[in-house]
Amino acid sequence: MGRPPAKVEKKAEARKKKTVKGPEHKASVGWTHSERVRLVDETSPFYLEAGGSVAPVDVEYETYGKLNAARDNAIFIMHALSGDAHVAGWDAEAGKRGRKWRERKPGWWDDMIGPGQPLDTEKHFVICSNVLGSCYGTTGPMDIDPRTGRCYGLGFPLVTVGDWVRLQALLLDHLGIERLYAVIGGSLGGQQALEWALAFPDRVENTIVLASSARLSPQGLAFNAVARHAILSDPNFNNGDYYGLPAPAEGLAAARMLGHITYLSDEAMYRKFGRRLQGKSAPEFSFGIEFEVESYLSYQGKSFVERFDANAYLYITRAMDYYDAARSWGNGDLAVACSRVKSRTMVVSFSSDWLYPPKECEELALAVCRNGKPVTYVMVPSDYGHDAFLVETEALGDLIRNFLARGRSK
């Protein structure tokens, strides 16, 4: 193992340099306004896979482009662990709604969505909603529990990927869309896309799963366990009842730092930071921030606590842990589960991803294949690790554009 050769490094650097599109850019969806809808009211609770229920349930979502007359051009994008419904464009209400971090940058997959972009808003109606239990406008532990009049905190029931997808289906009903042209997501979002293909096979025409598999590896479970441990053992955690009090920021920051390690790769770290010292030419021999990589992680941790809720992190990582498509739909046999799939399917992995390694993504694709269903499985060579699904927008953009261009199965 060593530093990648200079040539590779240069190429990778060139790839990384992306121009951020302003709201006026012709390929940008421009200024965005999120919607919030009550999909479940107090009288008819939303029952959960793990038992328990929630009511009411509000869902925050964004849409770009226009739904056509046939109502068959909708693409549902699912976000990952720390994501939100703001997938593209510039939030027109960032300041007003206390989401200041959105003033500095566009939505989390802005390169992929817009007029003439791979997910082309001239042709498609793009939807993204925040998941249940998160902290970006959809009901979650930060919200008031009508039974107690206080924030849910850890009183919020455990949610699963299956619950999320059922709630997304309710949103579709609300929007009057029977069938999706495509479901697409990366990482935990990819598992939601897969769950769509399994739970609602008749409502999905194309499924695209990126950097994701049918279940998290034991290594992934281990990372999540450490992340939660950091939060749970923060002195401010107070059994999840910290709203209005100092938040368990150190625990959440540590969880995020660990997360960022798992999103990168050894090669990416060599390229990004090497062993360079942070703003100094000689070490200070202290426990302060000495290396660039430490500075990076510290920054990521700090900026995350400004925008994320520790309880939500617990709930979402747990949903990630529990997801097991084979168990849910195939009695433990993934091929049996995948016999439910009716859509065209594309699975994309990234060579240096160690959170959802190519081998496991391939296993998912193969399980679909085993049912005699056509599947496209692509491993994109990349040293960006798990983050590649957000970074390798050029290769991925072409794949998605081309896959969807031939997408009408009937």
Place this chain on the structure above:
Amino acid sequence: MSEKDKNAKSAGPDRLTEILKLWASRYSQPIEHLSADRLVSLIEKFLSEKPGGKKKGRKAGRRWDHEVIKEIITPGARVLDLGCGSGELLERLIRLKGVRGQGIEIDPEKVYECVGRGVSVFQADLDQGLPGWPDNSFDFVILEETLQTVHEPVKVLSEMIRVGKRGIISFPNFGYWRVRLELGLGGKMPVIESLPYPWYQTPNIHLCSLEDFMAWAREARVEIIDSHVLSEGEVRPLREDDNLFAEEVLFVVQGNH
């Protein structure tokens, strides 16, 4: 023809006949199909050609074996193309025969091209076999001009026969007379139309002759149920002397499931 060449020809046949008889006694080659005169005329033809072989018999951009494969494949069949490249063949089969097509390809660039064509492609290394792919799950498995490029040709062939009801295999015949003369008389690695690469660039690492393949099929108890060849620009059924005259071959095989 120069005076010297004419002498060579008149002196040649007797001596060559002797050599050929010796050869025949030593190898089980179907050398009897080739008279000494015929051999001499082939050598003459070889010498009169420009190095690098002739460019004839192929319509640009369309492979002869694609046409043959198109005829063999039944409409609506389940087809797996091993080493499908950029997916041209599968695209045609899907379009013209309504097959349910699936490709496997290792080269990422070609995989992208498949996606661009709307061909379902699975990025994988054939040398790893097809673990997880169920037995008999395809009506046809195609191995078009790929056999000679893999590290584990026998493994790939066995897997092909396992997952498919029928296999379609095409490859350049290393027993082709021009190949033999390029190497045997020219002393150089053959560069002809069916083997267009110089030695340092060729993806072909396991070349075999038609005879070699048939011997393997007998040993492996694989039944050859149909055979076609490209010979001197003509596509026709296999003949007895084709180890020498076929430039490329195509077999339809089935195992004893």
